[in-house]
Amino acid sequence: MLFTNLMSVDEARERLLSRVRQFGRDDVESVPLELAHGRVLAEDISSEIDIPHYSRAAMDGYAVRSADVSGASRTNPVILRLGEQARWVHTGDAVPEGFDAVVKVEDTEEFDGLVAVYKPVRKYENVGLAGEDLRAGDRIAEKGTLLRAHHLALLRSAGVEEVEVFRRPRVLVIPTGDELVRPGERLVPGKVYESNGIMISSYLKEWGASPEVTDIVPDSRDELESILNLADSYDLVVTTGGTSVGKRDVIYPVLRDIGEVLFRGISLRPGKPTVGAVVGSTPVLALPGFPAACVASAYLLLRPAIRRMLHVNGDVSFFAKLSDTVYSKPGFTSFVRLWVNFETMLARPVSSYGSGILSSITKANCYTIIDENTEVVEAGEMVRVYPL
Numbered sequence: 001m002l003f004t005n006l007m008s009v010d011e012a013r014e015r016l017l018s019r020v021r022q023f024g025r026d027d028v029e030s031v032p033l034e035l036a037h038g039r040v041l042a043e044d045i046s047s048e049i050d051i052p053h054y055s056r057a058a059m060d061g062y063a064v065r066s067a068d069v070s071g072a073s074r075t076n077p078v079i080l081r082l083g084e085q086a087r088w089v090h091t092g093d094a095v096p097e098g099f100d101a102v103v104k105v106e107d108t109e110e111f112d113g114l115v116a117v118y119k120p121v122r123k124y125e126n127v128g129l130a131g132e133d134l135r136a137g138d139r140i141a142e143k144g145t146l147l148r149a150h151h152l153a154l155l156r157s158a159g160v161e162e163v164e165v166f167r168r169p170r171v172l173v174i175p176t177g178d179e180l181v182r183p184g185e186r187l188v189p190g191k192v193y194e195s196n197g198i199m200i201s202s203y204l205k206e207w208g209a210s211p212e213v214t215d216i217v218p219d220s221r222d223e224l225e226s227i228l229n230l231a232d233s234y235d236l237v238v239t240t241g242g243t244s245v246g247k248r249d250v251i252y253p254v255l256r257d258i259g260e261v262l263f264r265g266i267s268l269r270p271g272k273p274t275v276g277a278v279v280g281s282t283p284v285l286a287l288p289g290f291p292a293a294c295v296a297s298a299y300l301l302l303r304p305a306i307r308r309m310l311h312v313n314g315d316v317s318f319f320a321k322l323s324d325t326v327y328s329k330p331g332f333t334s335f336v337r338l339w340v341n342f343e344t345m346l347a348r349p350v351s352s353y354g355s356g357i358l359s360s361i362t363k364a365n366c367y368t369i370i371d372e373n374t375e376v377v378e379a380g381e382m383v384r385v386y387p388l
Helices: 009-017 149-157 196-206 221-228 251-258 291-309
Strands: 028-032 061-064 078-081 087-089 101-104 108-111 114-117 139-141 162-166 170-175 210-213 236-240 260-264 275-279 282-287 318-322 333-341 346-349 366-370 382-387
Touching: 009 260, 009 275, 009 291, 061 114, 139 149, 170 196, 170 221, 196 210, 196 236, 196 291, 221 251, 236 291, 251 260, 251 275, 251 282, 282 291, 291 333
Parallel strands: 170 210, 170 236, 236 282, 318 346
Antiparallel strands: 028 162, 061 087, 061 101, 078 114, 108 114, 260 275, 275 282, 318 382, 333 346, 333 366, 366 382
């Protein structure tokens, strides 16, 4: 039986997300800031202090009153008394009260308790003012922020010791297929090393989840049903392989028998044989076994599901110019792998498009989406690009 009545990617995503539970207060935990990298904030955080909390020198040199040196030059230096009219400061030192600028050391010369200033400075020149970074009460980060190194640095600058974050979603990853073998086992024609499990679990970690990968499950309805009956112990279940229409593709009939199927087959290239379902109260996303198709469906369906659970806000995208014309099949959304040169912002489509070509992902650093109503995107056109 072939796939018929394919569901659009947008509708499939909405159906899946409608069954994904957004985390609430019962899913929140406090963690030390040192352990918060990659976690998602469950609260808005504002600074309780000005950052910096004092005006500081931005250069090594001499703190001065800008009005005192307004006419300084190499041929007509201004001479100031050290300690009274000029004071030495290191970068980061507090600017002494009564002084409003810093002259860089290379624009001065010190002798006999005096300082010759050879260049004028404006008021507050080479001074970082109190509250220049943040004022007390300013928002540092909001609920749904995926915490990265720069967030942690700013939080620590505000004196934050721990933060409330959502717990990591528990995701069960089930690689399936009689053709799969573990590394170290004999590889014979018709067998391949299982790789989707480590790939999907790694993506899940990057996206803020806590994955658990099972052993390889063969194409057995009984074994698959047995492990899927554990679904309610997890926030989400992901299977890989077995989603097509062959005799060994048992994912769909099992999900149909023990759960509620949300969609079977989506208009995505690559990624058509993707299945969404609910078992008990847990969403199940069955990804294709071919790795490039697996990645496409993971980015367009699995990643949004994790982000919904964690209330993650915002996303990264930018525009780049296509180096070559790209063609898409009418009625299908195309997941196009690209290599973007960030100096020229030129996006080169990766030549290998096959759904089983994993290197087409490793050779790419970004992707773009061609919607189902577009058949051709010409070379030279600007496209919205997302990082891989």
